[in-house]
Amino acid sequence: MSEPSSYLILVIAGFLPNEIWRWLGVLFGRGLDEKSEIVLWVRAVAIAVLAGVIARLTLMPPPVLADVPAPVRTGAIAAGLVTFLLLRRSVLAGVLVAEATLVIGAALMGP
């Protein structure tokens, strides 16, 4: 994947379908009040899509991550979440605990 055509694929399959939402955001958002009802709904939809992406990356992960057993992956997410809630909403602490849980869990239960 290093011929010129691969860059065309990058633009068509990667850049454009992603960047279009940013352009639409500029067009759409210039006249909108941040507190309006439609923005509230659009943001809820966006957060839900993001939740879908999070769930998909955890439950149907890319190659290397798929080697870690599913219960370890979901357990690690749960551990990170609990840590985040207990430790004054610290993202860093939550991420570190989730990562540690993943590595230790995978080492114990791994293939």
Next chain:
Amino acid sequence: MSVPRHLCPAPTSRLDASPPRTATRAFARGFAAGLTSVLSLVLFGTYTGIGSLAHQLGFGLSWVLASTLLVWAAPAQVILISALGAGSPPFEAAIAVGLSGIRLLPMVVALLPLLGRARQNLRALLLPAHFTAVSVWVEALRLLPAVDRAHRIAFCNGLGCGFLTCAMTATATGFYLAAQLPALFAAALLFLTPVSFLLAVLRNSALLIDRLALALGLIIGPLLAFARVELDLLWTGIAAGTLAYAVHRLKGAFARPP
């Protein structure tokens, strides 16, 4: 007028609004804020994972660097690289990437009112819009209120460039380390994306509707995906988002006596 000697990540004083080269200085402050943010640590790990994934699936270094520069959204890049790497047709990859990118629209919409004066200038807004991704967005919303209105776009571009520099370095690092990275370490790097996204969004969700949308999306998303529903991400967003919005409206209706 005193000029702060070091570039502090969270400017709190009004001294920032000083004469001439302030746009340049605002850019520099944003750049430094990006490099020193806690999120740049997470970003570095995430992009090391993406660089190593790209190497494993046979992509070239310049291709994956270009993807970081042009796409600038970690989930979209993971989806793109794993889909193309697995031999999926580009059209299918484009749809998956497009669905994961929907979240960027409202993020840009929420950022615009903070960018101040130049709001009407369409071209000046395209760069800050391109830089909008979870890390830049979270930090911009946190830091911009303390920046002088006239230089917020410059600050935002600096912030984006700071995070981008970090991500480009990490992409190359991951690409070169791929062969040496133990499989478990590579898996841990890829795992940074879902965990950090979940917690960063949760930290920024002050409203009930945001939290509900997140929780409902986490439940409905896997159900639709495992049922092999077409365009599952889109339907997850519409169903969970609308449900959360409905609850928000109902709660409002009950809170306000007739």
